[in-house]
Amino acid sequence: MPVNAVARHVEVTDTRLWRIVHHYVFKAITALNLKSLMVISLDETASKRGHNYITVFIYLDRPYKPVIFATSGMGKECLTKSCAFFETHKGRSENISEAFCDMSLAFLSP
Numbered sequence: 001m002p003v004n005a006v007a008r009h010v011e012v013t014d015t016r017l018w019r020i021v022h023h024y025v026f027k028a029i030t031a032l033n034l035k036s037l038m039v040i041s042l043d044e045t046a047s048k049r050g051h052n053y054i055t056v057f058i059y060l061d062r063p064y065k066p067v068i069f070a071t072s073g074m075g076k077e078c079l080t081k082s083c084a085f086f087e088t089h090k091g092r093s094e095n096i097s098e099a100f101c102d103m104s105l106a107f108l109s110p
Contacts, residue, residue: 034068034091036061041100042082044074057082060100 003021007014041058055078057069071081083093 028065029089032068032089034059034086034089037068037086037091038095039098039100040068040096042078043101044078047072055082060098 003017004014007017010017037059039060041060042055043058044053044055046052047054052072053074054070054072055074056067058066059068060066062068069082069085071078086093086096
């Protein structure tokens with residue numbers, strides 16, 4: 001459900017609702033520990049009509065709250081950003097033994 005619709009439903013402004021969302025997302029990301037991260041899945045999807053893509057990384061061994069990282073774009077730069085994110089949160093990209101994705105040409109290109 002879009003934030004504007006939720007804001008109308010609970011009778012608060014969308015700005016206030018976004019502040020609440022940002023607070024809890026920041027809190028969750030700060031507490032994130034990826035030390036045991038070994039198996040991931042990634043997929044790119046369109047965020048809007050046209051060619052605006054996001055890439056989402058999923059921690060496959062964690063059934064509860066499995067999304068661990070999302071970034072705009074697609075391709076190798078997303079993998080570089082994800083490695084930096086993993087290492088910021090006690091993970092190591094070298095520990096990843098399996099990765100599942102649809103292998104679009106953007107990830108395969110040099």
